[in-house]
Amino acid sequence: MNPALxxxxxxxxxxxxxVGYFYLSNIFLDKVLFPARGPKAGRNINIANQIRPWLFxxxxxxxxxxxxxxxxxxxxxxSLTDRLPGNRYEFVGLDNYAQMFGExxxxxxxxxxxxxLLVVPAASTGFGLLVxxxxxxxxxxxxxxxxIFMPMAISLVGAxxxxxxxxxxxxxxxxxxxxxxxxxxxxxxxTPVTWLTLPFWNNFFLMAVLIWIQTGFAxxxxxxxxxxxxxxxxxxxxxxxxxxxxxxxxxxxxQIMNTIVVVWTTITIAVLKVFDIVFAMTNGQWETQVLANYxxxxxxxxxxxxxxxxxxxxxxxxxxxxxxxxxxxxxxxxL
Amino acid sequence: MDNIxxxxxxxxxxxxxSVFLLVALWLFPTxxxxxxxxxxxxxxxxxxxxxxxxxxxxxxxxRANSPESQVxxxxxxxxxxxxxxxDQDYEVLVWGTSSRAIDAYTPDQTAExxxxxxxxxxxxxxxxxxxxxxFSGSRGQRIFVTAITPPEFTLNNYKTVLFTGAASxxxxxxxxxxxxxxxxxxxxxxxxxxxxxxxxxxxxxxxxALLIAFVVGLLVVxxxxxxxxxxxxxxxxxxxxxxxxxWMAHTGxxxxxxxxxxxxxxxxxxxxxxxxARVDGATDFQxxxxxxxxxSFPALASFAIxxxxxxxxxxxxxxxFLIDATGQTTVMTNRIVEMLGTRGGNWEILxxxxxxxxxxPLVVFFALxxxxxxxxxxxxxx
Numbered sequence: 001m002n003p004a005l006x007x008x009x010x011x012x013x014x015x016x017x018x019v020g021y022f023y024l025s026n027i028f029l030d031k032v033l034f035p036a037r038g039p040k041a042g043r044n045i046n047i048a049n050q051i052r053p054w055l056f057x058x059x060x061x062x063x064x065x066x067x068x069x070x071x072x073x074x075x076x077x078x079s080l081t082d083r084l085p086g087n088r089y090e091f092v093g094l095d096n097y098a099q100m101f102g103e104x105x106x107x108x109x110x111x112x113x114x115x116x117l118l119v120v121p122a123a124s125t126g127f128g129l130l131v132x133x134x135x136x137x138x139x140x141x142x143x144x145x146x147x148i149f150m151p152m153a154i155s156l157v158g159a160x161x162x163x164x165x166x167x168x169x170x171x172x173x174x175x176x177x178x179x180x181x182x183x184x185x186x187x188x189x190x191t192p193v194t195w196l197t198l199p200f201w202n203n204f205f206l207m208a209v210l211i212w213i214q215t216g217f218a219x220x221x222x223x224x225x226x227x228x229x230x231x232x233x234x235x236x237x238x239x240x241x242x243x244x245x246x247x248x249x250x251x252x253x254x255q256i257m258n259t260i261v262v263v264w265t266t267i268t269i270a271v272l273k274v275f276d277i278v279f280a281m282t283n284g285q286w287e288t289q290v291l292a293n294y295x296x297x298x299x300x301x302x303x304x305x306x307x308x309x310x311x312x313x314x315x316x317x318x319x320x321x322x323x324x325x326x327x328x329x330x331x332x333x334x335l
Numbered sequence: 336m337d338n339i340x341x342x343x344x345x346x347x348x349x350x351x352x353s354v355f356l357l358v359a360l361w362l363f364p365t366x367x368x369x370x371x372x373x374x375x376x377x378x379x380x381x382x383x384x385x386x387x388x389x390x391x392x393x394x395x396x397x398r399a400n401s402p403e404s405q406v407x408x409x410x411x412x413x414x415x416x417x418x419x420x421x422d423q424d425y426e427v428l429v430w431g432t433s434s435r436a437i438d439a440y441t442p443d444q445t446a447e448x449x450x451x452x453x454x455x456x457x458x459x460x461x462x463x464x465x466x467x468x469x470f471s472g473s474r475g476q477r478i479f480v481t482a483i484t485p486p487e488f489t490l491n492n493y494k495t496v497l498f499t500g501a502a503s504x505x506x507x508x509x510x511x512x513x514x515x516x517x518x519x520x521x522x523x524x525x526x527x528x529x530x531x532x533x534x535x536x537x538x539x540x541x542x543x544a545l546l547i548a549f550v551v552g553l554l555v556v557x558x559x560x561x562x563x564x565x566x567x568x569x570x571x572x573x574x575x576x577x578x579x580x581x582w583m584a585h586t587g588x589x590x591x592x593x594x595x596x597x598x599x600x601x602x603x604x605x606x607x608x609x610x611x612a613r614v615d616g617a618t619d620f621q622x623x624x625x626x627x628x629x630x631s632f633p634a635l636a637s638f639a640i641x642x643x644x645x646x647x648x649x650x651x652x653x654x655x656f657l658i659d660a661t662g663q664t665t666v667m668t669n670r671i672v673e674m675l676g677t678r679g680g681n682w683e684i685l686x687x688x689x690x691x692x693x694x695x696p697l698v699v700f701f702a703l704x705x706x707x708x709x710x711x712x713x714x715x716x717x
Binding site: 006010011014015018019022023026030050052053054056057059060061063064066067068069070071072074075078127130131134135137138141144146147148149150151152153154155156157158160161162163164165166168170174175176177178179182212215217220221224244269272273275276279280281292295296299300305308309312313315316319322323326327330331 | 347363551650672711
């Protein structure tokens with residue numbers, strides 16, 4: 001079948017199926033299983049109302065369990081096994097982990113991931129805060145914000161192409177078409193640098209791409225938080241003689257600290273999962289490997305499901321503190 | 336207000352200038368790609384895109400008209416014409432007739448040709464070859480000019496990339512494939528999530544808090560963990576790699592955010608309306624369809640935009656669950672990555688392909704930014 005047709009068909013089935021499921025299951029519950037008439041009408045209504053939430057919840061939670069919760073445990077199990085020919089699995093204990101810890105490429109990924117974790121959330125939040133504060137009171141602030149926010153809409157792959165052009169290198173005799181080398185040569189560099197193959201520093205050139213994208217996100221949220229600060233606190237500080245920098249660092253920043261932490265952790269999670277940028281720009285060569293790409297390598301190039309799963313579990317382990325913290329916060333809020 | 340203490344005037348200009356610089360810095364890379372997608376291969380490799388916006392000095396090699404076009408005027412054989420197709424604003428600086436001396440002559444000078452005869456080139460690009468004997472050969476004389484050329488842009492790259500290029504590089508079919516992935520993967524999770532969100536927001540049942548915590552926890556589970564188990568599952572139940580699999584995967588991965596966003600929004604809806612409806616005898620299903628869904632439109636729109644952008648821009652999920660060995664179902668992001676590998680130097684193709692894929696999200700972004708911002712705020716601050 002033509003995929004587009006199949007798509008329309010699927011939308012129809014999905015939508016009709018969903019609505020039909022909810023509608024019919026409700027009718028079934030009210031009219032057939034526990035009808036609100038007869039001698040036990042009152043009791044029936046109560047029972048039906050106790051069951052109904054689960055009807056509403058079932059499809060979503062079935063999908064959540066199958067597509068996100070179960071894989072966590074299945075990945076854990078796979079990371080402890082080796083795949084044998086003929087769809088059989090053999091329990092190997094921690095062998096996959098031991099093998100992974102013995103690989104220098106793994107430690108390179110860990111080191112790079114830590115670098116990303118240190119630099120990207122800090123830089124994005126910092127730039128975001130800077131832009132949010134600067135645009136707060138100028139007339140064209142909204143246009144400026146909208147333009148800085150724009151990279152959010154661009155795919156990581158698209159961003160990779162955009163930045164590869166920025167980092168492009170031509171031989172010295174030719175005109176440089178990458179702006180970074182053009183500037184470098186203009187300001188007296190002798191030979192154009194191939195930025196992406198420059199070990200260690202190339203990591204920062206990859207990070208620039210994600211910072212460029214995430215700054216807009218940080219800016220939007222921090223900007224709203226800044227607007228939410230009560231004017232009186234700022235006025236009082238100014239009347240007491242505080243300069244603009246003091247107002248910003250001593251009055252505004254402490255009041256939006258919670259939001260800064262939320263932004264920071266959200267970007268941290270995005271960083272831990274970073275895959276497309278590295279995959280498209282260097283594919284982990286020249287010492288730029290990161291965990292997500294390392295895992296993809298193991299899974300689909302080396303075809304080693306055991307080690308791939310072990311790498312995935314490391315990512316999960318790094319996310320877990322944030323997961324726990326988020327859940328605890330959410331529960332606190334609901335009480 | 337900041338200006339109470341009178342410090343505003345001294346800082347305002349600094350603020351304006353820094354914001355301007357930041358915006359320029361943020362826009363510069365994207366504009367570069369955009370401009371490059373309208374340039375020819377030669378233009379791209381000979382100079383940075385920022386120069387293409389202004390007239391620039393270029394070295395060109397152009398052939399004069401072939402000897403067939405010669406005419407005889409008063410016993411002289413003459414070939415003449417203009418070096419440039421359209422005679423606007425070109426300016427010849429120096430020229431030559433040999434690749435070893437491309438700057439041998441200035442405009443209006445006359446050069447001797449090695450095969451006999453003379454040639455003159457004017458500043459405006461008019462040339463005239465004269466000889467007492469007829470010109471022979473089939474190809475025109477080569478002329479090397481260094482000229483100031485006006486900015487020039489072309490739509491040919493888009494034509495190549497979308498319609499005429501090799502099948503393996505055509506973005507046209509990949510565009511359709513991406514669309515096919517995106518639309519069902521955006522619509523289906525919304526519906527599924529909306530019902531669940533309503534139950535979590537407005538229905539009372541034991542374990543509700545636990546389920547909300549469950550959703551919040553799943554919000555951050557990296558989808559990397561889901562790849563192998565789900566691929567295994569899809570292969571085992573016969574879905575294999577294909578659209579159905581990728582739709583289901585996107586639905587599953589999108590649900591936590593969808594439920595979370597929608598629940599947070601629905602909780603904030605006025606309690607009176609819902610209770611009045613209950614008192615009037617409306618069932619939960621009716622309340623949901625007639626009240627909650629229309630009132631939640633902003634939140635539904637926010638999530639729809641998120642999910643659309645995410646599925647349109649996705650590479651990993653498509654690579655794992657959709658694209659099989661035949662490559663028939665490839666999406667745009669994957670095609671671009673392939674091009675980066677095979678045609679890393681062909682910037683005109685790459686830039687155009689990338690821009691085709693970026694353009695749709697950009698339009699959505701600028702048209703519906705309000706909802707996107709609202710969604711972001713609801714999704715992370717609470």
